[in-house]
Amino acid sequence: MVDGATANLFLDAAGAKAIGASIAIALTGIASAIAEKDIGTAAIGAMAENEGLFGKGLILTVIPETIVIFGLVVALLINSA
Amino acid sequence: MSRPKQMTRAVIVGHKSILKETIDALHDTNLFHVEDFVEDESGFKISKPFKNAEEVSKKLVKIRSIANYLGIESKKPVVQKSDAVLRELDSKLNELDRTISAKTESISQLENELKDMDSQKREVLPYLSIDLDFDYFRGYESLKVFAGTLKNNLEASQISSITQAYELYFDPQSKAVVLFVANNDADKVYELLQGLGFKELRVPERGGVPSELLRSIEQKEADVTRRIESLKGEIESLKTKYADFILASDEVLSIESQKAELPLRIATSENAFIIDGWTPTESYDRLVSVVNNATNGKAYITSLEVREEEEEDAPVEYNNSKSVAPMQQIMDLYSRPKYFEIDPSSAIFITFPLIYGMILGDIGYALILGSIALAIKKAIKSDAVSDMMNILIYCQIWTIFFGLIYGEFLGFPLASTHEEQGLLPFWHTVTLFHSIGGEEFTFPIHRAHMVMSMIVLSVVVGLIHLNLGYLFGFSNIAREHGMKHALLEKGSWMIIELGVLIAAVGYFGGSALMYVGAVVLVLGIVMLAMGEGIAGIVELPSLMGNALSYARIIAVGLSSIYIASTVNDIAFGMVWPDHSKIGFAAIAAIIVFILGHALNTVLSIIAPGLHALRLQYVEFFGKFYEGGGRKFNPFGYIRKYTEE
Numbered sequence: 001m002v003d004g005a006t007a008n009l010f011l012d013a014a015g016a017k018a019i020g021a022s023i024a025i026a027l028t029g030i031a032s033a034i035a036e037k038d039i040g041t042a043a044i045g046a047m048a049e050n051e052g053l054f055g056k057g058l059i060l061t062v063i064p065e066t067i068v069i070f071g072l073v074v075a076l077l078i079n080s081a
Numbered sequence: 082m083s084r085p086k087q088m089t090r091a092v093i094v095g096h097k098s099i100l101k102e103t104i105d106a107l108h109d110t111n112l113f114h115v116e117d118f119v120e121d122e123s124g125f126k127i128s129k130p131f132k133n134a135e136e137v138s139k140k141l142v143k144i145r146s147i148a149n150y151l152g153i154e155s156k157k158p159v160v161q162k163s164d165a166v167l168r169e170l171d172s173k174l175n176e177l178d179r180t181i182s183a184k185t186e187s188i189s190q191l192e193n194e195l196k197d198m199d200s201q202k203r204e205v206l207p208y209l210s211i212d213l214d215f216d217y218f219r220g221y222e223s224l225k226v227f228a229g230t231l232k233n234n235l236e237a238s239q240i241s242s243i244t245q246a247y248e249l250y251f252d253p254q255s256k257a258v259v260l261f262v263a264n265n266d267a268d269k270v271y272e273l274l275q276g277l278g279f280k281e282l283r284v285p286e287r288g289g290v291p292s293e294l295l296r297s298i299e300q301k302e303a304d305v306t307r308r309i310e311s312l313k314g315e316i317e318s319l320k321t322k323y324a325d326f327i328l329a330s331d332e333v334l335s336i337e338s339q340k341a342e343l344p345l346r347i348a349t350s351e352n353a354f355i356i357d358g359w360t361p362t363e364s365y366d367r368l369v370s371v372v373n374n375a376t377n378g379k380a381y382i383t384s385l386e387v388r389e390e391e392e393e394d395a396p397v398e399y400n401n402s403k404s405v406a407p408m409q410q411i412m413d414l415y416s417r418p419k420y421f422e423i424d425p426s427s428a429i430f431i432t433f434p435l436i437y438g439m440i441l442g443d444i445g446y447a448l449i450l451g452s453i454a455l456a457i458k459k460a461i462k463s464d465a466v467s468d469m470m471n472i473l474i475y476c477q478i479w480t481i482f483f484g485l486i487y488g489e490f491l492g493f494p495l496a497s498t499h500e501e502q503g504l505l506p507f508w509h510t511v512t513l514f515h516s517i518g519g520e521e522f523t524f525p526i527h528r529a530h531m532v533m534s535m536i537v538l539s540v541v542v543g544l545i546h547l548n549l550g551y552l553f554g555f556s557n558i559a560r561e562h563g564m565k566h567a568l569l570e571k572g573s574w575m576i577i578e579l580g581v582l583i584a585a586v587g588y589f590g591g592s593a594l595m596y597v598g599a600v601v602l603v604l605g606i607v608m609l610a611m612g613e614g615i616a617g618i619v620e621l622p623s624l625m626g627n628a629l630s631y632a633r634i635i636a637v638g639l640s641s642i643y644i645a646s647t648v649n650d651i652a653f654g655m656v657w658p659d660h661s662k663i664g665f666a667a668i669a670a671i672i673v674f675i676l677g678h679a680l681n682t683v684l685s686i687i688a689p690g691l692h693a694l695r696l697q698y699v700e701f702f703g704k705f706y707e708g709g710g711r712k713f714n715p716f717g718y719i720r721k722y723t724e725e
Binding site: 055056058059062063065066069070072073076077079080 | 414415630632633636637694698699
């Protein structure tokens with residue numbers, strides 16, 4: 001039972017943009033989180049063996065951040081389009 | 082652009098009688114990286130350590146275990162004469178060892194007593210509510226005593242239904258029970274008790290009323306604890322008394338043990354020794370004169386011709402000016418350059434703080450972090466810490482610079498925009514020109530209002546950075562394999578970029594330049610395929626990924642602005658409604674303001690730092706850097722607590 005007003009609510013341009021942007025951020029955020037989780041665990045394992053690996057582990061852990069940065073860029077593009 | 086220090090391979094040969102003098106001299110100069118000798122068919126063997134090695138290492142182990150036990154940390158050095166330290170070493174070490182072991186022994190004894198008392202206490206506790214002397218619990222011939230706890234309540238009537246000859250003590254709260262019955266009825270009563278969930282408890286062996294017993298135990302406990310505390314205090318005072326001695330003797334012994342164990346790393350025959358290693362070419366002459374002086378010219382020292390494949394594993398020592406030197410920490414965090422590689426320290430000396438500054442770009446945070454860094458540098462005199470703080474200070478200089486460009490102070494805009502008033506009333510935003518996506522390009526740059534322009538700018542900065550990387554790679558390959566390889570492997574990337582650029586200009590300008598660009602692009606791709614084969618083509622899209630990755634400069638920066646301005650909004654929203662009264666809301670606002678910005682300050686080190694670092698390591702270094710060089714580790718010691 002979708003009447004015109006409700007349909008408009010869903011199809012409102014600004015709203016659709018916001019939803020699109022949020023999907024871009026949310027999915028890439030989750031993707032980075034999953035990737036960083038695996039790297040982080042491995043890095044901690046390596047650090048347990050050799051504490052000097054802290055720096056390298058830290059860097060490796062932020063490498064998948066690029067994914068969410070791309071998401072952010074896409075969100076910004078959607079918003080400013 | 083610097084390369085690592087030039088190294089010379091040197092060999093020192095001499096008679097065994099001058100081995101000790103040679104080792105002492107090498108150790109003092111701290112310039113010679115000794116290559117470990119591996120036994121082969123040449124007939125040379127590794128030597129035995131000096132006679133005193135065992136004794137020295139024993140003492141060293143002892144002193145380190147004491148230092149570890151006392152928790153002695155390195156501190157501001159009090160410099161002592163090393164021979165004075167050595168003279169006192171034995172007596173002081175023994176005394177210290179004796180005192181500490183005596184004290185720890187008494188402590189562990191007292192702690193055992195404490196544990197004992199604790200278990201005594203636990204035995205007494207259940208009977209506390211039934212204040213009956215424990216001597217009454219035993220020594221009967223015709224009486225049976227049940228002492229313990231129950232799960233359910235026990236009524237006197239339940240017992241009296243079995244027998245009249247009983248004496249019951251029961252505390253309904255703790256459910257502790259003590260019951261005296263005649264032996265004859267014991268079985269029946271036991272059954273009843275079992276039905277109520279009876280659990281027998283041990284009766285303490287000593288006599289006395291529980292409450293008094295408990296009191297005396299607690300008194301003793303307090304006494305013992307006090308004694309332990311005072312012993313610990315004495316150990317603590319030992320720490321302050323002996324800290325200088327321990328640090329100094331640790332150093333002296335470390336030096337002795339290094340010297341004593343060097344023979345294990347060099348080649349010797351019956352009467353001669355050979356020490357093989359590397360020294361920076363610039364200090365070779367000094368090394369020769371020092372060794373000759375120490376041995377009256379009896380040692381033969383010469384430099385060797387280095388073959389190309391040997392050069393690969395020459396130890397690497399940075400060759401940077403004093404201001405660039407802190408960046409070596411960042412290099413080491415990743416990996417030391419190889420001997421023949423460009424050392425990018427001086428490049429990241431500029432690019433790392435620059436990108437950090439571009440990301441953070443806030444005068445307020447720069448001032449806070451800069452003063453914290455200065456304070457820490459003053460307070461802690463350690464080389465590693467001071468290097469890190471220097472890097473942080475370099476970063477803050479660029480942050481202030483970009484803070485002025487962005488016009489930001491703790492998330493507040495300094496200049497007024499069309500919509501809002503800035504902090505500085507006389508600073509107005511000037512529109513410079515219309516730019517990408519219909520945004521106005523203004524000064525100061527309001528990042529939150531011109532996101533698209535900033536993304537494009539970040540990517541442009543990224544492309545410059547990447548091309549710097551290609552240039553370095555070009556130089557590395559040109560030096561190693563010649564111009565042609567360099568042109569094909571690294572130059573091709575730059576030609577590809579040039580092609581894309583020309584094509585893009587042509588496309589937007591609507592001119593034939595587009596086709597020129599396409600031709601250049603194809604030429605670049607063909608060169609790349611010749612240089613790196615199919616792998617190069619596969620990597621083509623990564624160029625776009627790398628360039629877009631620099632969009633994080635604006636993205637991370639925006640997140641910092643949003644946190645800061647949210648804090649500001651909350652804090653000022655709290656005091657805004659009513660200026661006249663400064664009450665609870667104002668205090669809460671101040672707390673929110675301080676805590677919020679403190680949090681953001683911490684984030685301002687981590688987020689921009691990590692991302693700037695990542696851009697160096699992944700995007701920039703990926704274009705030219707191999708790394709994995711061996712650290713130049715000269716035989717010697719940097720004395721801190723002692724002197725000759």
